[in-house]
Amino acid sequence: MQVRKRQFGILSVALSLMAVAPAAGQDVACVVADPTGTPLNVRTEPNGRVVMSLANGSKVRRIGERLHAGKRWALVSSDAGELGWVFAAFLDCVPVDGDQLKSAPMRPRPSGN
Numbered sequence: 001m002q003v004r005k006r007q008f009g010i011l012s013v014a015l016s017l018m019a020v021a022p023a024a025g026q027d028v029a030c031v032v033a034d035p036t037g038t039p040l041n042v043r044t045e046p047n048g049r050v051v052m053s054l055a056n057g058s059k060v061r062r063i064g065e066r067l068h069a070g071k072r073w074a075l076v077s078s079d080a081g082e083l084g085w086v087f088a089a090f091l092d093c094v095p096v097d098g099d100q101l102k103s104a105p106m107r108p109r110p111s112g113n
Contacts, residue, residue, distance in 0.1 A: 001078050006106075007103070012030050026034055027061055027062070027063055028059065028061065028062045028076070028093045028094065028095050029059065029061060029062075029093065030059070030060050030062050030090060030091040030092060030093040030094070031057060031058070031059055031060075031091070031092045032054045032055065032056050032057060032058040032060065032086075032090060032092060033056060033091065033092040034056055034090040035090070037056065038102050039053035039056075040053060040054045040055075040056075040058075040086055040087070041045075041053050041056060041086070041087075042076070042082075042084035042085065042086055043085045043086070044084065044085070045085055045112055046066065046068035046069075046071075046073035046085050047068055047069065047073075048085065049101075052082065052084065054086070055057060058078075058085075059078075060076040060077065060078055060086075060091070061076060061077050061078075062074045062075070062076055062091065062093055063075050063076065063077055065088055068107065071087065071088075071089075072087075072088040072093065073085050073086065073087060073088055074086055074087075074088040074091055075077075076091075
């Protein structure tokens with residue numbers, strides 16, 4: 001997993017955790033699927049300061065979400081435990097029951113027929 005990290009204060013993370021709604025099927029496995037092909041920014045809060053970025057295909061856990069300016073943001077953590085906010089539409093998530101929750105409007109893939 002390619003991750004560019006920057007340090008950010010514990011206080012900003014603590015503040016961003018306030019008013020977090022639990023995600024449906026809390027602690028859901030997700031994969032970064034940004035249709036632009038660029039790394040997905042991870043922020044201190046929804047639309048906040050960028051603290052790292054994640055490459056497409058990176059695996060994260062969605063542990064909460066909330067609306068900000070009418071858009072859905074997801075609080076995610078990696079296996080290493082970093083926390084941050086990402087634009088939820090750029091995650092493909094799979095809940096415990098195995099049904100895929102596709103958030104991003106992706107381009108159709110060739111069927112191979």
